[in-house]
Amino acid sequence: MRGRAKPPPAPLPQRDGIDPVRVRLPEDPEGRWATVGDHLRARFAGAVGAERVDAMFAEGRFVSVRGPVSADEPYAAGRYLWFHRDFAPEEPVPFQVGIVHRDAHLVVADKPHFLATTPRGRHVTETAVARLRRELDMPALQPAHRLDRLTAGLVLFVVRPEERGAYQTLFRDRLVRKEYEAVAPYDPGLVLPRTVRSRIVKERGVVAAREEPGEPNSETRIELLEHRAGLGRYRLLPATGRTHQLRVHMNGLGLPLVDDPVYPVVEAEGDADDWSRPLQLLARLLKFTDPVTGEPRRFESGLRLSAWPER
Structure with a gap:
């Protein structure tokens, strides 16, 4: 049995020293998701909410190796997407490394x-x-x-x-x-x-x-x-x-x-x-x-x- 192909390099640079999040679109034998947006709204509804996912699409935050991804693109299992999550404010630790x-x-x-x-x-x-x-x-x-x-x-x-x-x-x-x-x-x-x-x-x-x-x-x-x-x-x-x-x-x-x-x-x-x-x-x-x-x-x-x- 063949193993899963190695993911391609991230098309986004780090932000504040943090790598972008990588998402692989899973298999969908039941046909639940017609578009990329359908899947990501369902996937992240509990974490950030569907409205925030739509806002990130509007801002061009989700990208593939070919560039920004729109919410209405057809769903394709196995495709890789990347995005930078929103960072909550953190109190700086006042000591040097x-x-x-x-x-x-x-x-x-x-x-x-x-x-x-x-x-x-x-x-x-x-x-x-x-x-x-x-x-x-x-x-x-x-x-x-x-x-x-x-x-x-x-x-x-x-x-x-x-x-x-x-x-x-x-x-x-x-x-x-x-x-x-x-x-x-x-x-x-x-x-x-x-x-x-x-x-x-x-x-x-x-x-x-x-x-x-x-x-x-x-x-x-x-x-x-x-x-x-x-x-x-x-x-x-x-x-x-x-x-x-x-x-x-x-x-x-x-x-x-x-x-x-x-x-x-x-x-x-x-x-x-x-x-x-x-x-x-x-x-x-x-x-x-x-x-x-x-x-x-x-x-x-x-x-x-x-x-x-x-x-």
């Missing part, structure tokens, strides 16, 4: 707290990948992995799309040494270092992940680097990458990270970010053998956690 390293293959960025890595939910243009595409004029730039929005530190971006899979495989196969730094309460009665293994479950629509009985699916080594004034500075070495893993494991030990808005108690949802209280978690180090060049790579963040100032 630092560049730790840049070459022909990689851009290693120091992502600030509060900035999402990739578009998701209400964070679209205010994301690290969108910013870097705009600021570096690199529209093909793609992340090899993700870092939580509230976590600061190193994120690896791939310059050439054809090489992205090789770098993503490094993270999938746990061939990258990742070190994090965190500030949390100090407990003199807790024996460290130790390795925590547990089963973490994260449900869609629920802010906090939780630990539950069962076969472990997460593992973190926790080391105390130093302590003072009731706080400790910790090195966290995750062997797996579950959502909120480090925050969940530290909270499970009775050491919730300083200024964590979720653990141990979820703060009121919908509140604006408090730029003065960043989560005290930093992706400090990435170390691996480059799958493209074969050379050893080691990158270290230039950021510091505000709850642990230099003396």
